[in-house]
Amino acid sequence: MEKKNIDWGNLGFAYMQTDKRYVSLYKDGKWDDGVLTEDATIQMNECACVLQYAQTCFEGLKAYTTENGHIVCFRPDLNAERMSDTCKRLEMPVFPVERFVDAVAQVVKANEAYVPPYGSGATLYIRPYMFGSDAIIGVKPANEYQFRVFCTPVGPYFKGGAKPITIRVSDVDRAAPHGTGHIKAGLNYAMSLYNIVDAHNKGFDENMYLDPATRTKVEETGGANFLFVTKDNKIVTPKSPSILPSITRRSLVYVAKEYLGLEVEEREVYFDEVKDFAECGLCGTAAVISPVGKINDHGKEICFPSGMDDMGPVTKKLYDTLTGIQMGRIEAPEGWIKVIE
Numbered sequence: 001m002e003k004k005n006i007d008w009g010n011l012g013f014a015y016m017q018t019d020k021r022y023v024s025l026y027k028d029g030k031w032d033d034g035v036l037t038e039d040a041t042i043q044m045n046e047c048a049c050v051l052q053y054a055q056t057c058f059e060g061l062k063a064y065t066t067e068n069g070h071i072v073c074f075r076p077d078l079n080a081e082r083m084s085d086t087c088k089r090l091e092m093p094v095f096p097v098e099r100f101v102d103a104v105a106q107v108v109k110a111n112e113a114y115v116p117p118y119g120s121g122a123t124l125y126i127r128p129y130m131f132g133s134d135a136i137i138g139v140k141p142a143n144e145y146q147f148r149v150f151c152t153p154v155g156p157y158f159k160g161g162a163k164p165i166t167i168r169v170s171d172v173d174r175a176a177p178h179g180t181g182h183i184k185a186g187l188n189y190a191m192s193l194y195n196i197v198d199a200h201n202k203g204f205d206e207n208m209y210l211d212p213a214t215r216t217k218v219e220e221t222g223g224a225n226f227l228f229v230t231k232d233n234k235i236v237t238p239k240s241p242s243i244l245p246s247i248t249r250r251s252l253v254y255v256a257k258e259y260l261g262l263e264v265e266e267r268e269v270y271f272d273e274v275k276d277f278a279e280c281g282l283c284g285t286a287a288v289i290s291p292v293g294k295i296n297d298h299g300k301e302i303c304f305p306s307g308m309d310d311m312g313p314v315t316k317k318l319y320d321t322l323t324g325i326q327m328g329r330i331e332a333p334e335g336w337i338k339v340i341e
Contacts, residue, residue, distance in 0.1 A: 001112045003113050003114075003117065004113045004114055006114070006116075008117060008122045008155075009122070009155075011122045011155030012154070013125075016114075016153055017152070018114045018150070018151055019110065019113070019114075020036045020038060020110035021037060021148060021149060021150040021151075022037075022107050022150075023146060023147075023148050024095070024147045025144070025145070025146055025147075026093050026144060026145040031093070031099070034099070034103060036107070044133045044134075045134065046135075047137055048131075048134065048136070048142075049135075049136040049142035050131035050132050050142075052136060052137070055090060055091075055131065055142055056129065056132070057086040057087060057090060057129065057130055057183065057184055057185050057186060058129035058186060059080075059083050059127070059128045059129070060079075060126070060127055061073060061074065062123040062285060063115055063124040063126060063151070064118075064328075065116060065117055065118040066118060067118055067328040068328055070340075071112065071339070072326075072339050073105070073337075073340065074337065075247055075336050076105075077097060077335075077338075079100070079128065079247065082183075083100065083130070083184070085182075086184050086185060090183070092132070100128065103128065103147075104126055104128065105338065105340050105341075106149075107150070108124065108151065109341075114151065114152075118327070121156035122154060123153070124151050124152070124154075125151060125153070125154045126149065126150075128149045129147075129148055129149075130145055130148070131146055132144070133146050162290065162291055163291075163310075164293030164294075164304075164311070165206060165292055166204055166205055166292075166295075167199075167206040167207060167208050167221065168199055168202070168296040169207075169295065169296065169298065170199075170209050170210070172194075173210075174188070174192060174209035174212070175188065175209075176212055176242075177212050179212075179242065181219070181241075181242030182241060182243060182244060182245065189223070192222040195222070206224075206290075207221055207222055208295060216270055217240065217270055217271065218269045218274065220238070220243050223284055224246065224283055224284035224287075225238070225249040225283050226282060227249065227281045227283050227289065228269065228274070228277040228280050229280075229314045229315060230276075230277060231278045233262060234263045234265060235253070235256045235263070235264040236264075236265045237249060237253065237264070238269040239267050246284055247285070248285055248288060252283055254333065255318060255321050255325070260317055260318070271297075274295065277304065278304065278305050278306060279304055279305075279312030280295070280304050281311075281312075281315045281318075288319055288322055289311070289319045291310075291315055292304065293307060293308035325337075
């Protein structure tokens with residue numbers, strides 16, 4: 001298929017409407033067969049549950065053009081499983097894992113002309129999401145839902161290379177103890193907007209959230225998990241029941257162990273330990289790893305030995321290996337890559 005006339009090298013991380021999206025409706029206790037449609041608009045009642053009580057969730061993943069010219073997605077089954085967990089927590093109907101993966105594949109295939117070419121640095125971002133769509137005025141779950149998938153081509157998260165960022169220790173809690181921090185609910189992100197805007201206004205790139213119960217342990221940022229490297233090259237990632245389980249983090253942990261032979265600890269990480277680490281990164285779908293150069297703790301700076309100029313050496317190896325797997329330059333573990341036929 002001929003590609004769209006897009007300046008692939010100058011794409012930002014922004015929405016561009018593509019040709020087709022997938023829609024499946026839930027009514028009378030079951031999902032319909034689902035369709036691809038050219039219509040990007042959504043019509044619903046003014047009292048729709050999503051508008052009144054924020055009953056909505058989403059996922060995010062990417063499609064890539066590999067070195068050998070195939071279009072692939074990276075571990076979409078894990079996104080499907082995570083959405084299932086989110087739906088159960090929000091009293092929403094689960095969209096079957098197999099149908100989720102198939103819907104993603106249909107959307108990518110239907111928008112093949114928007115998949116950026118290999119070497120452009122750009123990718124096709126895919127957004128599956130679900131929301132309660134019928135009129136609900138009492139506080140209760142909706143009876144009807146829409147599951148939808150759209151996609152949009154996006155540029156590389158880092159233009160000109162990944163430069164370390166500066167983050168601050170937040171005074172605001174990202175999640176409540178025993179709350180919804182471990183699921184990808186829209187409400188979690190709405191709650192973080194004030195704090196990220198405030199951080200940006202004060203010259204910081206992101207917030208470091210501590211555990212809401214004791215405020216002594218590192219949790220995550222507004223949209224990414226932490227990954228630390230010790231001075232003897234051990235990987236340490238925080239473990240907590242209120243952290244969103246990042247698919248990128250999970251993949252990096254495997255890469256560290258099985259590809260790079262590094263020791264990995266997934267455990268509680270106390271903030272007092274952070275000053276002793278050699279490297280720090282934020283891992284997620286958009287950037288894979290965003291290197292952190294320093295953390296501001298209410299005016300006191302923690303500066304990592306890796307510095308503010310480049311990604312630390314161990315972090316760089318992790319980044320290069322995982323992106324190599326995604327782009328087809330390095331052989332992937334079985335089941336990680338779904339080729340879009």
